[in-house]
Amino acid sequence: MKVKEVVELIDGEVLLGDEKLNVEVPAAYSADLLSDVLALTEEDTLLITGTVSLQVIRVAEILGIIGIIFVRGKKPQDNVIQVAQKRLDIPLIVTKKTMFETSGLLYQKGIRPCKNRSAREV
Amino acid sequence: MEKILDFKIKGRDFINAGESTSKMKNYFKKIGISSKIIKRILVASYEAELNVVAHADSGVMEIFVDEDKIVVTVEDEGPGIEDIDRAMQEGFSTASDEVREMGFGAGMGLPNIKRNSDDLEIESEVNKGTRVKMVFNVS
Ligand SMILES: Nc1ncnc2c1ncn2[C@@H]1O[C@H](COP(=O)(O)OP(=O)(O)OP(=O)(O)O)[C@@H](O)[C@H]1O
Numbered sequence: 001m002k003v004k005e006v007v008e009l010i011d012g013e014v015l016l017g018d019e020k021l022n023v024e025v026p027a028a029y030s031a032d033l034l035s036d037v038l039a040l041t042e043e044d045t046l047l048i049t050g051t052v053s054l055q056v057i058r059v060a061e062i063l064g065i066i067g068i069i070f071v072r073g074k075k076p077q078d079n080v081i082q083v084a085q086k087r088l089d090i091p092l093i094v095t096k097k098t099m100f101e102t103s104g105l106l107y108q109k110g111i112r113p114c115k116n117r118s119a120r121e122v
Numbered sequence: 123m124e125k126i127l128d129f130k131i132k133g134r135d136f137i138n139a140g141e142s143t144s145k146m147k148n149y150f151k152k153i154g155i156s157s158k159i160i161k162r163i164l165v166a167s168y169e170a171e172l173n174v175v176a177h178a179d180s181g182v183m184e185i186f187v188d189e190d191k192i193v194v195t196v197e198d199e200g201p202g203i204e205d206i207d208r209a210m211q212e213g214f215s216t217a218s219d220e221v222r223e224m225g226f227g228a229g230m231g232l233p234n235i236k237r238n239s240d241d242l243e244i245e246s247e248v249n250k251g252t253r254v255k256m257v258f259n260v261s
């Protein structure tokens with residue numbers, strides 16, 4: 001499934017990365033906690049999150065996240081979007097849907113969980 | 123070993139935390155380190171930097187390189203860690219609410235540093251500071 005179809009499916013608004021909507025989405029991961037995202041995400045993945053702080057952009061940059069969906073209608077502030085524009089070449093999408101519903105809709109359409117490490121595997 | 127980069131880290135400065143990692147990324151790409159290893163180095167270094175920002179007053183990150191490894195050290199002035207074994211446990215955290223609101227403070231950072239590095243040394247003195255040394259094999 002392509003990012004474009006994901007946007008339609010979740011009734012999303014594209015904040016950034018209009019030219020990247022043809023990218024294929026192999027896998028996704030849902031979390032608010034950036035600590036979890038940093039510790040558990042293994043492969044390149046679409047991030048579904050309710051966290052809109054600047055740090056989410058840094059984390060996406062470090063991990064090579066392929067796109068971010070912000071759920072529950074929470075929009076990152078302009079300065080956060082500006083940093084993303086400068087640093088990341090990926091789509092940022094906002095949806096009014098909850099994290100559960102967003103994840104469920106994507107799962108139903110065949111997007112799989114990203115490979116991740118389980119906690120406690122130190 | 124040759125020192126190739128260093129960065130100052132300010133406590134509480136969550137805005138600039140992570141700026142250094144993007145400079146590191148460019149440098150490692152230039153010298154031909156694989157993207158998989160780069161990701162491990164960046165994740166571990168960012169976690170160590172965040173720990174200074176979240177828990178200490180100020181610090182310095184230094185990056186050293188030789189033929190077969192990359193070493194990143196992060197040294198800070200701050201409260202230190204009383205019980206390092208305990209701090210290494212997944213889930214142990216003394217992070218403030220401010221830190222948690224930004225999405226951190228799950229007590230995952232130090233275990234994540236350990237997982238992403240090939241060798242990890244932590245030295246700490248209470249009320250003085252902490253030194254974290256991470257080694258990454260690149261050959
Ligand atoms: N540089 C440091 N100075 C003082 N205390 C530290 C430092 N680094 C870690 N600690 C202590 O060790 C605990 C565990 O650190 P760890 O990085 O695993 O988790 P965290 O920083 O609390 O949360 P997370 O990393 O998931 O955001 C911290 O809560 C803090 O008490």
Ligand SMILES: [Mg+2]
Nearest residue numbers: 172173231232
């Ligand atoms: Mg930490």
